Amino acid sequence: MTQLHGEEFFVSPAATVAVEPRMPQHAFPEHYHDFWEIVLVEQGAGVHVFNDQPFALCSGAVFFVRDNDRHLFEQVEELHLTNVLYRSPRGFRFLSDIAPFLPYGANGEWLGQWQLNTGTQQQVKQLILQLAALARHERPEDIATSESLFLQILVLLRQKSFQTQGDGSERLGIQALLGWLQHNFCEEVDWDTLADRFSLSLRTLHRQVKQRTGMTPQRYLNRLRLLEARRRLQHSDDSITTIAHDCGFSDSNHFSTQFRKAFSLAPKALRHQALCED
Known part of the structure; x- marks a missing residue:
């Protein structure tokens, strides 16, 4: 290194x-x-x-x-x-x-x-x-x-x-929402409810998340979920299905498709690669 x-x-x-x-x-x-x-x-x-x-x-x-x-x-x-x-x-x-x-x-x-x-x-x-x-x-x-x-x-x-350590504080605005997502991305997310929680209109939420992250809210949420899934595939023994569900994906096939799209590698292939490196 x-x-x-x-x-x-x-x-x-x-x-x-x-x-x-x-x-x-x-x-x-x-x-x-x-x-x-x-x-x-x-x-x-x-x-x-x-x-x-x-x-x-x-x-x-x-x-x-x-x-x-x-x-x-x-x-x-x-x-x-x-x-x-x-x-x-x-x-x-x-x-x-x-x-x-x-x-x-x-x-x-x-x-x-x-x-x-x-x-x-x-x-x-x-x-x-x-x-x-x-x-x-x-x-x-x-x-x-x-x-x-x-x-x-x-x-x-x-x-x-x-x-953004998820201390439970109720700060408002787009930065607070992004901080909340960093620690709660595995939960089921309803954008209307989150907009109300952080005192944003739904339109403002979408616009400001795009300005801050370069992504739509859903794409940003998926990125957080996929990054955590990749970390767990590399550093845990949990099954791919368990990891998918724990990271907010209800369908493991959909998870595998999104994972390949994001990392150009199937979850199973990454797990095998991590085992070989160990």
Whole structure:
């Protein structure tokens, strides 16, 4: 597996923060870093596999990646990302400790996927533009200012975004709906009911899901279900029929057809491939 090294991205050994836009981000195999990063999805779609857990990407998604995390990008469609890199939570020159602002849960678990609304995205983008200009310089005052901007970004994310870990909160709007789908895609979904639940008209729901994900709501839902099914085919011993039903497909034949269409491989063939790799 490839390891990416900070010396390739930070302007000098003295630099503590860097900005790396990926516009577009192409498919990239599994890798890890010797630095930490925050990944912000500007636009487009794709799949982010984070420590073997797949996530369907859409505009407004934010991922916090540590130096020991493994991740990859696949099935990308006009995917634009901005990566904000930093050495480590204690690797700054003028900040003492940023750990309180990182996505740790109440029990110390890592809750590294957040969502932003459009307004917060624009606020973060403006701060990142300022940070990108300063991060190219090595003077102590520039490093201090860049670290200050980084802290502003981190605090803004903490204040204005919300985690998609399915905490039961009743936030409203399209970002809340997308977060809910990330954790409830195996349930039977009625779009009229969901529109009411998140205070959206059905027409607005369809339009905004398409804007955010590049897909119709049903296609996005199917992608979430198929990604989970693929993960379970690779990492569990459950039968294909059981996996299909658990992931929201009432008909296993329909599931197999959709799976082949999405991954160019039948579920049975993927299961066989996973067994051979083990």
